[in-house]
Amino acid sequence: MSKRRHITYEFDGDLPEGTGDDAHWVVYTRKNAGGPARWAGYLDAVDVDLALQYSREHYGLDEACVGTLIHRHDAMTDSEYGLEPLSPASAKGDDGEPWVVFVQKGRGNIHIEAGLVHAPNARTAIARGIASFAGGKVTNVRVVLQADCHEAMQEDLAIWREHDLSYKYARGYSKDVRAKWRTFRDEADLEGYRAGDIKEHF
Amino acid sequence: MSGAANPVQPMCPCEGEDPEKLAQFEQRIAEGVHIEPGDWMPEAYRQGMLRMAEHHANSEIIGALPEGEWITRAPSLRRKLALTAKVQDEVGHGQMLYRVSQELGKSRDDMLRDLVMGKTKYHNCFNYPAPTWGDIAMIQWLIDGAAIMNQKTLADGAYGPYVRTMNRINMEEAFHFKSGEDMVLTLMSGTKLQKQMTQDAFDRWWAVSLMFFGPHDKPGAETMPAMRWRMKIEKNDSLRQRFVNRFAPAAKDLGLIINVCAKDEHGYVTSVREDEQCVRDEATGNWGFTDPDWDEFFRVIRGNGPCNAHRLNLRRFSHEQGDWVRRAGAHGTITTPPAA
Ligand SMILES: [Fe+2]
Ligand SMILES: [Fe+2]
Numbered sequence: 001m002s003k004r005r006h007i008t009y010e011f012d013g014d015l016p017e018g019t020g021d022d023a024h025w026v027v028y029t030r031k032n033a034g035g036p037a038r039w040a041g042y043l044d045a046v047d048v049d050l051a052l053q054y055s056r057e058h059y060g061l062d063e064a065c066v067g068t069l070i071h072r073h074d075a076m077t078d079s080e081y082g083l084e085p086l087s088p089a090s091a092k093g094d095d096g097e098p099w100v101v102f103v104q105k106g107r108g109n110i111h112i113e114a115g116l117v118h119a120p121n122a123r124t125a126i127a128r129g130i131a132s133f134a135g136g137k138v139t140n141v142r143v144v145l146q147a148d149c150h151e152a153m154q155e156d157l158a159i160w161r162e163h164d165l166s167y168k169y170a171r172g173y174s175k176d177v178r179a180k181w182r183t184f185r186d187e188a189d190l191e192g193y194r195a196g197d198i199k200e201h202f
Numbered sequence: 203m204s205g206a207a208n209p210v211q212p213m214c215p216c217e218g219e220d221p222e223k224l225a226q227f228e229q230r231i232a233e234g235v236h237i238e239p240g241d242w243m244p245e246a247y248r249q250g251m252l253r254m255a256e257h258h259a260n261s262e263i264i265g266a267l268p269e270g271e272w273i274t275r276a277p278s279l280r281r282k283l284a285l286t287a288k289v290q291d292e293v294g295h296g297q298m299l300y301r302v303s304q305e306l307g308k309s310r311d312d313m314l315r316d317l318v319m320g321k322t323k324y325h326n327c328f329n330y331p332a333p334t335w336g337d338i339a340m341i342q343w344l345i346d347g348a349a350i351m352n353q354k355t356l357a358d359g360a361y362g363p364y365v366r367t368m369n370r371i372n373m374e375e376a377f378h379f380k381s382g383e384d385m386v387l388t389l390m391s392g393t394k395l396q397k398q399m400t401q402d403a404f405d406r407w408w409a410v411s412l413m414f415f416g417p418h419d420k421p422g423a424e425t426m427p428a429m430r431w432r433m434k435i436e437k438n439d440s441l442r443q444r445f446v447n448r449f450a451p452a453a454k455d456l457g458l459i460i461n462v463c464a465k466d467e468h469g470y471v472t473s474v475r476e477d478e479q480c481v482r483d484e485a486t487g488n489w490g491f492t493d494p495d496w497d498e499f500f501r502v503i504r505g506n507g508p509c510n511a512h513r514l515n516l517r518r519f520s521h522e523q524g525d526w527v528r529r530a531g532a533h534g535t536i537t538t539p540p541a542a
Binding site: 008009010011014015016018019020021022024039040041042043044046050058059061062063078080081083107108109110139140167168169170172173174176177180181183184185189193196197 | 230235236238239240241280283284287288290291294297298300301304309310311312315318319351362365366367370373374376377379380381383384387388390391448451452455456457511512515516518519521522525528529531532533
């Protein structure tokens with residue numbers, strides 16, 4: 001082990017002056033090719049290249065997925081968050097730039113990509129997004145200019161997911177753990193203990 | 203793992219707030235409605251959520267330090283890969299939680315600076331040493347296990363951005379816990395020496411895990427803002443009891459002895475006696491346990507734990523080492539990296 005780990009550094013005085021925060025990015029992952037991008041988290045990065053790299057290294061490897069989609073936080077416009085699902089609208093038209101539309105099915109839920117609309121501005125994009133995708137079932141619509149969305153897909157990174165990643169998923173241990181427990185516990189006790197796991201994540 | 207057990211209780215939380223808006227806010231929360239960006243919230247709620255998310259974020263990145271020490275010494279390639287991924291996860295949790303905190307009004311730069319300058323706290327449990335591989339197993343089994351229990355309840359909270367982040371984080375905590383459980387099972391199926399190492403590590407971490415959930419609840423905790431506003435869902439004592447009910451019988455079945463331990467100032471055990479209270483009460487189904495040393499808990503919170511200085515100074519060292527990179531990113535000014 002590095003000796004550095006044993007050193008207790010001594011400091012006095014203040015830190016160097018702060019640098020402020022880097023740009024904020026919102027990250028989505030695609031579980032399969034052609035599937036929708038689903039909100040995964042955030043990252044801070046100075047530019048799009050670093051942001052894409054971080055999104056691959058962090059979110060792209062956290063879960064089984066084929067790609068990440070990112071946009072700057074200040075590139076998105078959210079509709080009002082409704083207490084009830086947003087009422088259907090009938091805004092039509094296909095003039096203007098393409099916008100990616102994300103929808104939230106209920107407060108507290110994540111945003112999921114729904115499709116594209118064309119619109120001359122964010123407000124119109126939201127109205128058209130609601131008309132096209134809300135269907136009386138979503139509490140929020142988010143629009144981002146397609147030109148501001150950046151994607152990292154599997155082909156971009158040769159080593160991505162081509163080796164065994166079972167060591168970093170709970171299910172990669174389940175069978176072994178169960179077999180080992182059997183030498184200590186009978187089946188009934190084992191079930192009671194397993195009930196304390198978070199069901200949806202194991 | 204996590205450290206969100208103790209959101210700060212605002213003293214006089216609603217002074218000066220518009221009573222009508224406040225009533226509507228409380229009504230929504232009582233009805234289980236999530237608070238989303240743009241919604242009105244009392245200032246005390248914003249501050250409380252910020253402190254809770256910031257404390258949680260700090261805990262994630264400081265929590266990576268004791269485990270990071272063991273990446274180079276992991277006993278097999280698979281364990282090394284798993285530990286590397288685990289440590290990366292924790293730093294990623296920090297990244298996400300700092301972002302949630304930023305939305306509540308504080309810059310990440312300020313949060314990282316306040317952390318290294320000791321102006322804000324992180325979870326107490328990371329101020330203890332991890333001298334053996336057995337400690338790494340215990341951190342992942344007991345501390346990540348405790349974190350899952352806590353975060354599972356936090357995912358039922360009211361603040362949408364925090365809830366979404368908790369759900370995401372819990373998915374990864376499941377891996378941390380399972381790999382920890384696998385390590386403990388492996389060690390307790392091993393040689394006499396391995397079993398002894400595991401028992402010694404268990405002795406160091408059992409009381410720390412009990413403290414993980416925070417001090418005893420004050421009377422009326424459920425009506426205080428933290429719980430009334432669903433920033434915190436379950437009382438510390440109730441979470442602690444659920445933890446003991448799950449882990450005490452598991453430890454015993456594995457052949458571990460649940461001891462009450464005295465420790466020196468370095469966090470090493472100086473004497474042990476078996477915890478006779480640790481039996482199942484047939485009437486309630488609850489397992490008994492001896493309360494951890496709360497004087498020690500508050501001593502460590504005040505900065506006088508075995509590893510407080512070591513952890514914070516290592517964080518400060520990393521922060522200062524990274525300064526030239528942040529400056530290059532922010533202003534395009536390239537300076538020479540500092541001498542290590
Ligand atoms: Fe964890
Ligand atoms: Fe974590």
